[in-house]
Amino acid sequence: MKSALDSKIKGIESESVKRIRIIDFIQNEIIDKTEVRKGTRENYNTLRKQLIKLEEKMGKSVYTHEFNEQYYNTFIEQIRVQNNRLHSVRNAYKSLRAVLRKIALKYKVKVFDLTLELPQSKKVSEIRKVDKVYLTYEQIQKLIDYEPENERYRNAKLIFLTLFFTGTRYSDVFKVKPEYHYSKNGIEFSYARFVTQKNNKEVIIPILKPLADAIKANSGKTAYRVHETQFNIDVKKIIELSGIKEEHTLSYTDSYGAVKFETKEFFKFVSSHTGRRSFVTNLINLIPVTILTKITSHELRDNSIIFSYNKISLLDNAVLFIRELMRLQETDKDHFTLRLV
Secondary structure (H helix, E strand, C coil), X not given: CHHHHHHHHHCCCCCCCCCCEHHHHHHHHHHCCCCCCHHHHHHHHHHHHHHHHHHHHHCXXXXXXXXXXXXXXXXXXXXXXXXXXXXXXXXXHHHHHHHHHHHHHHHCCCCCCHHHHCXXXXXXXXXXXXCCCCCCHHHHHHHHHCCCCCHHHHHHHHXXXXXXXXXXXXXXXXXXXXXXXXXXXXXXXEEEEEECCCCCCEEEEECCHHHHHHHHHCCXXXXXXXXXXHHHHHHHHHHHHCCCCCEEEEEEECCCCCEEXXXXXXXXXXXXCHHHHHHHHHHCCCCCHHHHHHHHCCCCCCCCHHXXXXXXXXXXXXXXXXXXXXXXXXXXXXXXXXXXX
């Protein structure tokens, strides 16, 4: 079985591997592997489809021993034309580079090394920092006041409120359940405790009052699971229906690396990550970053060794978070237009 599979991937019936068809390797060694995370498999399936289009354009199968700078240039130009965002081009570049490295490692063959063999001008650089939307507390109040017309939108609203008031990633949002309780020295709150999917870190996240109220209004149930693609459609609609329709202008980097601007209604910019971004943006200048990053599971990139001395427990960190919010709500009422605790 393995021999037959290897023969198919390599494109030859020889113990000496000289060529591997890239799309077959992606299918058999990544997409078909159940132990590989779903998001990773979806990402590489996108690359596989892009390479199939390259094969159609070239009129032949694409093997590693032939893949060179000319093939790469054709591939990247194809991606640039198909997409209008550098982010998509960068993802394709990184995925292709990773696949070629995996092939070289597994079969001990020489492959075209995008890092070493491409001239700097041909590499897809990191994306420049561009604007992203976030919701203020005034805007989220509009969503809280909005009464959805059906169960689907009610669930989408609860998902977004969970993202907004916990700062979780979408991959973890359905793990947020108020299963634990803290009460000591005048501080009382429920909290969720779980291990994040992306970086496998344990977190303790307090359930803030607006989210607790939303769960209570939902008969004590948290949101049910919905695929992220469907949620990204629904969340735009509920933001629009809640009355957040003003036009907004953001910068973006096009597929050729040029910074451009686009203006459209605010809700059209909203996605699954907007809730997490809003949570952090609304608090980043008010809550100490050492406390906030333990809630959100962000990594502190500062090289200073001082951060390694932050040994506070996750629960004590959550208590400090709640204590800070209680203080800030009383001292900065212009910013905190709704009560979080």
